[in-house]
Amino acid sequence: MNVIIFGPPGAGKGTQALNIVKKFNLFQVSTGDLLRDEVKNQTQVGKDIENIISKGDFATDEIVNELIKNVIFDNNKKNKLIFDGYPRSLSQAKNLDYLLNSSNQKIDYIFFLNVNKDKIIKRIEKRKILEKRSDDNLSTILKRYETYMETTKPVLDYYSKNPNYYEIDGGGKIDEISNKIEQILSV
16 A cells, blocks of 8 residues: 655644554655755755755755655565655656556555644644754744645645545644544555
8 A cells, every 4th residue: 555645844744654654564755854864964965955945945856756766666665655745746746656657556545634824833833842853943834834835736636636535634633633544544
């Protein structure tokens, strides 16, 4: 089973993805983690990413697509992936379709965690304190939220036509959201 989980920064994608990973024995593909690893390892791509993210922008499709490609073609992870934060643009969605088709895979479930901006700000302010993430300052949060909603709308429209697309109120408690997702995945 391959799953995509969408939501603006701070919607709880990572938390829900981890719950799904544990319950259904999947591998989490977090573009945020992939990008942060590149930055941490100070690769040339990591330096480019750091520059882009510090301005509140997202890494380019080219950068993200290349990082994703390696994961999709890993035979140990075939049909066991949950995409957390990818795809973020229509070109990334089409790239994902292409890569999955090329590796005889497909997306089985698509979830959108819909959370309003005020709730996102509160969550990210809390996350900033708990996780000490450098990309969690208020101006960056607001820019990332607006950019996400603007660039991801076409992707949501693209996937929302699928019978395996589910929009979930992501403003609730973690356990409630997890239960809703698990009920859908267990059918």
